[in-house]
Amino acid sequence: MFELFISNPLVLMMIEVLVICIKVVVVTLVVFSLPLPLTYIERKVAGHIQVRLGPYRVGPHGILQPLADMIKLIFKEDIIPYKADPWLFKIAPIIAMVPAFAVFATIPFGEKVTIPFIDKEVTLYISDMDTGILYVLAIAGLSVYGIILGGWASNSKYALLGGLRSSAQMISYELALSFACIGVVMVVNSLSLVDIVRAQSGWHWNILYQPLGFVIFAIAGLAEINRIPFDLPEDEGTLGAGYHAEYSSMRFAFFMLTEYVAMVSMSVLMVILFFGGWDGPGFLPGIVWFLIKVAFIIYVIIWTRFTYPRYRYDQLMTIGWKILLPLSLLNILITGLVVI
C-alpha cells in the first residue's frame, strides 16, 4: 500500500517539491543564524590574538554574547537621519542582504545522501545549475547596490564616501575575481559547481593546478567582502563607519549580517573552487570535510583582519587594475596553453 502510494507520480512530484522546500528553509535558517556563532568566534579569536579574553560575561565564556547583541540590536531605536531619502534608506539593507542569501541556492555542500525509511536520494544542494558559477558571481555582485544606495541615501558625507569607495572597489575586484574563476572553469570544463567539485575528487584539488588563480581569487575575494586589508568602504579610521555610519538597530544588523554571510559564501566558494569541496579522506563524511575547510578559511580571514593595516584607496585601485587584472589574464593564458 505504502509502496504504491510513493510510486504514484503525483506523490513523487509532491515529495520532490517538499524536499526542495525543506532544503530552502534549512539553508536559509542555517545561513541566517550563522552570523551569531561567527561574531562570537571572530571576537573570541580577535581577543586571543590581541592578548585579551574577548566576550566573557554573558553565559559561560561569553557564549551567549551574540544573543545579547541580537536582542540589543532589535530593541534599539531605528533612526532615519533628517533629510535622508527614507525610501532608499529603508530598502538599501534589504538590497544588500537578499543577494548574499540568494547565492546559497546553487552552492553544493556535499554529494547525495540517502534518507532512510523512504529510501530516497537527496542531494545536498538546492539546485545544480549548469551555469552555477556565473550565477554565484552575478548575484554576489548585486550586493554592492545595497551598499551604494545605503551610502547615498544617508545624506552623510562619510557614508557617501564609503559608498563611492565600495562601488569602485567592487567593479575593479569583481573582474579579477571572475577571471580567476575562469581558470578553474577551463581546467574542469564545466560551469556547474557540482561538476567542479567532482572533477577535483581524489586529491586533484584545483589549488595544485591553479596556484596563481588561487592567490588572485583569495586577494580579490578579501576585497570583495570588504575585509581588512581592503575594508575601505567602512574604514573606521577615516570614515567613522563608512557606508553604514547612519544606520542603527536592525537595519545596521542587516548590513552586518550581509557581511558575515558574504564572508561565509566567499569561503565556501573558495573551498569548492580550489580545495576540492567535500573531497577528503574517507574516515569522515564529505560534509564534515567541507565544513572543516570552510571553517579554516574563515579563521584565516579573521586572522588576517587582526594582523594587517588597511590599504589606501588609490593603492587598492592600483593593486586591482595594475597587478591583479593583468595577472588573472596571464593566468587564463597559461591555463589555456596548458589545457590545449
Next chain:
Amino acid sequence: MNQIFRMKRSESAIQRIREVFPEAVHNISTLNGDVSITVGKDKLLGVVKLLKKESDISFDYLSDLTAVDYLRKEPRFEVVYHLTSTKDGAIIRVKVPLTLSEPVLPSITALYPSSDWYEREVYDMFGIVFNDHPDLRRILMPEGWRGHPLRKDYPPDGEEVAFTYNKDSMEEQPLPFILEGKRDGYLEFTPDGFTLSNLERLGLSGARGRIILNMGPQHPSTHGLLRLVIELDGERISKIIPEIGYLHTGIEKSGEYLTYPQALTLTDRADYLANLFNNLAYCMAVERLLGLEIPLRAQYIRVLLCELNRLASHLLAIGVMAHELGATSVLLYCFREREIIMDIFEMLSGVRMMTSYITIGGLRDELPEGLLDKIKEVPKIFPEKIDEYEKMLTKNPIWLKRTKGIGYISGKQALSLGASGPLLRGSGINRDLRKASPYSSYDHFDFEVPLGENGDVFDRYMIRIEEMRQSLRIIRQVIDKLPDGPVKADNRKVVLPPREELGKSMESLIHHFLIASGGFPVPGGETYATVESPRGELGYYIVSDGSEKPYRFRIRGPSFANLMSIPAMARECYIADVIAIIGSIDPVLGDVDR
C-alpha cells in the same frame, strides 16, 4: 657652563641690537638665567628681523608668543616673544609693552610663520590686534564670544549661558563677562564658523564637485577634539584647515587663582599623556624663581620617571596610529606594555595618570619600597616587545605603503612652523632639549637623538621606536648611578616637612600648615622653563608678582605648534593619509587647548 655660554650668546645679540637700534631697547634684565629685553612696538619688527636674520645671532625658532595683562599698571599689556636658536639653544625674551587704548602690534607671521596661531591666541585671550595677520580670528574661544578671558578683569567663572528658560532675563541684565560697557545681548554662539557665507574667506572654494568634509571634533581618529575642515576633490585633499578650542578648559586662567603647589595639579591635566613632563617644566620654572637647588637623587629620579612616562606616551602614540591605519592588534600589544608603566605609577603615587609626583623642590616622597625592583624589570621586558611591534609594523609592506613618503615636510619648513619633538627630528633637524639645553642632570647620561631623513610619517614613527630604545638606555643608567640622599630641597619655607617631624616639632607643623593652606610667596620675576616632552618643546612661562599665586601661568604646549604643520604636510594627499599624519604628530588636545 653651557648655560653661561648661552647667556653670553644672548647678550651679544643684545649688543648687536643696541648698535643697530640705539633707541629700541628700553630695558634689559638677566634674571634667573633668562635674558630679556623690552622694545617699543614700532621697533619690534626691526629687532625681531635682526634676531632672526643676522647670521651670527640667528634666533631661528619662535618658542613662544604670549602676553601678560598688568591690570593696574600703565602700559597695561606686555606681549612676550621667546626666541630660540636651534644651533645652541640660546634663548632670548623680547617684550613689547602696549596700552589698552591702542592694543595693536605688527604681526611677525612673515618672519615666523609659526606665530600665526600664537597671535590668534593672544588676540583671542587678550584682545590685542596684530596688523597684517593673514587670518586673525578667535582660536580657542568660539566665534562670537564676548570679552577676552585672560585679561585680569575677566572673572574666572560665572558666565551664564543662554538657554530658552533664561534667555529673556539674560538679555535684560548685563553679564559679568561682557567687558568694556557692552551689554547688548546674551552670548552669541555660532557653533559652525564655516557657514557658506564665510567659506571664501577661509579659502574653501566650495566649487562644484568638491566636498567640504568636517572631520571632527567627534571623530575616531582625531586624537580627541580636533576638528579638521577638509575640502575634497574626490579622495584628494585640496584644502585643509585645522580648528581647535573644543577642549579649552581655561587651565591658564585657573592657574592664576591657585597657589603654586595647587597649580601643580593643573599641569597634569594639560598634556595628560605626559603629565610628569608638565610637572617637571612647571616645577623647574618655579624653582628657578625661588632659586632652589634640587638634590641629585631627586634629579635622577625625575629623569627616571620622565623616561618611563615617555615610554608610555610613545607606546600609545604608536599603538593608536597603527589602530587608525587598521592594524588594531598593535594597539593592544602597546597597551599591554603600557600597563606595566601605569602599574609603576600607581604604585608610586596611587593614581595611574595624574601623578603630580614631581613637586616644587623635588619629589613628593621617596620612592616606595620595591618600586625600583619593578622599574628594573622594564629595561628587561621592553626591548623584546619593541622588536615585536617592529615585526608587526616596520616589516609589514602595507604599513610601509601607508607611511613611507606620506606627509612630507622639510626640516626648514617644520622649523618655521614651530614644530618640535619627533615631528621636527623626523625631518632631520637635531633639536632635542635634553641635549640642547640639558636640565635635571640629563647631561649625566649617554643617549642618542634619533633623526629622520625623509621627514615623512614613517620617519616620525621610527623616531618614536628609537626614542623608546634610548629611553630604556637612560633608565638603565639612572638605576645604575642612582645616588643616595634626600629627594627634597632643604628649604622648609617651600618644601613640606617629613611626616614624622610633625608630631615632634611645632615649627614643622606651622610650616606644613602654611604651605598646605596658603602656599608660599615666590619672589617677583618671570622665567621660561622648557623640557623635551614626548611631543616636543614643552615650556612653562611663569610670571610672579611676589605673591603666593602665579600672576601669569602660561603653558607652551608642543602639540599646539605641531598642529600648525598639518596643512603643509597634508597638501595633495589623500583623505586616508590625514589620519596617518595626525597619528604621526600625536597631538594631545589637552595640550593644544589647555
